[in-house]
Amino acid sequence: MMVPPAQRLGVEIWVLEKEDGCPAQQAGARQVVGDWNDPAVAVEFARNMDVVSLDHEFTPLAVLEQVERVTRLAPSFETMSMVADKFVQKRHLQNAGLPMVASQPFSTREELVAIAERLGWPLVVKTRRCGYDGKGTWILAGPEDEIPDLSAGALYAERFFPFKSEIAVMLARTEAGEVLTYPVVETIQKNHVCQSVKYPSGLSAELQKKAAWLAVEAAEAVEAFGVLGVEMFVGPEGEIIVNELAPRPHNSGHYTLDCCITSQFENHVRAVCGFALGSVDTLVEQAVMVNLLGDGYGSGVPRGLHELLREPRAKLHLYGKAARPGRKLGHLTLLGELSAPLLQKGLGLAEKLLFEECDV
């Protein structure tokens, strides 16, 4: 989704990815087929680029450190060192004065029980690296609950925060000192996976302002450049807690493609290329983004496509990925006036799309 706006601005995108024909290549990026876990491969790739950016946090830090020696890396190695390990990230944000849930790493069952004695049950257990979409997140109700496999990677535990809602703010920040925040959205999870995103969030103007301010503080705390997503919890008393951040365009900002003058993807390209940011003003009163997950194995084009397209204000975004159960294969954004009950409608439309063994 970064490729079309980059091309419009005269920027050529090259992508380093393991399997040929990745979605970015389908969209017009030039692909170098290779494993970004291999420092030699990554450095060779980076040597030919004016700037290297990332669309996930899985690249080993040791690789990023070497990449930054040969070209500009945005987000920087320093930022990635602060955010890639989620426990380290939380400690950084907490040290910067941001409101966070108490958390602590552990590596044995005994340590976990000791944490529970201090923080109380239930506990949320997460992998420190490479978790996404609920992979690497468990909620333990009490000591009798099964503990995740401790050999799978470093873990940390955090106090369960009884949030009223989850919100997110996308933000763009340039090295020239520009910072723009997109509007606050409400994010709705199902099985730890983002199911939908609502704009506007329904928060009071005061809380929206506070959320935007916290997002800027979080970005500054990790010296992030480019686009950054900051996930937050709203507590029962209206308090806002920072959950975690992602130093890149993020699922909770996909609505900006259809709702804002400049999408998160265009602003990420602008920021990492050293251009000025585009306006983040919204063009619609209300929108709902619904993720489209795989139902089975097969085509990335769903059954029900024709019917969906009969909804004139639904914007469909398929990603050109093969279907697997639960895999994010696309999203749809429904645009409407403030009065319309968009969320139920959006969920209903998404439900009728079936990604399985079929071609349309």
Next chain:
Amino acid sequence: MMVPPAQRLGVEIWVLEKEDGCPAQQAGARQVVGDWNDPAVAVEFARNMDVVSLDHEFTPLAVLEQVERVTRLAPSFETMSMVADKFVQKRHLQNAGLPMVASQPFSTREELVAIAERLGWPLVVKTRRCGYDGKGTWILAGPEDEIPDLSAGALYAERFFPFKSEIAVMLARTEAGEVLTYPVVETIQKNHVCQSVKYPSGLSAELQKKAAWLAVEAAEAVEAFGVLGVEMFVGPEGEIIVNELAPRPHNSGHYTLDCCITSQFENHVRAVCGFALGSVDTLVEQAVMVNLLGDGYGSGVPRGLHELLREPRAKLHLYGKAARPGRKLGHLTLLGELSAPLLQKGLGLAEKLLFEECDV
């Protein structure tokens, strides 16, 4: 510009074009390198497609006739037979009852002088086929003016209409019977090339309604499916005259990329693929589209790019084409509120971009 929305909808675009690396391929279309003037090449290409569409009117009719024998062609051979030759097109539209300027073909100087005796000077002389962007259009003030080379291709002459303004309506039409018209825009030409497009047009609601109605009548007269641009003149008394139509997404509809829920390009893909149309509602109060023409030979990325991007509501669209003097290399659309003096601002911004021998 058709490729990104097609991919989002799960539609794969293949393009037949003479030179490898055409803009559509850069945007992610698969290219077959070949000459669409050659019936064997075109038919071989078409055989593998579910539907073939056109983004210009230069393909010989004999080729299109053969293409339609092997797959669905949209616009159809019949439509192309009615519109590709502009004199034939005007006769069709006139026979359908649309208000047109009187016109007549000629092949000798004597015939032209005879036409002038009937229609009066000045006369507009145009090539019947393959004219675009003022190539193939001349205005003759009187018999002393130099007459275009009569060996260059069939010509016709039409009465000069003293228009107050030029307007255009983009329209999308499906075989299932859906018809949607985008809002009327004013088009401003300079040296017979579209310089800029203004939304809204400034016409009264009544005249806008009439223009939209004429556009639908024109589309029906030539049985066009897909997106279609209808260019019209507004006369001194507020009368509207149909000038000509283009059976495809058109320069006067580029503003829809940034201003409408569904762009002309997405709706063209939807219409020719047999999908329902997306909403043509606009998201902004006012917009100005300005074409970006080459200043010299060189890169398709202009000098002045960084400065332009400081205008947060300017949407830049570069096409990835090498610069040549006068060649359309991109456009920019400036979005604003109704009160803003957008046209002068947009022209000023475009003027500061220089396409010449340089790389940014």
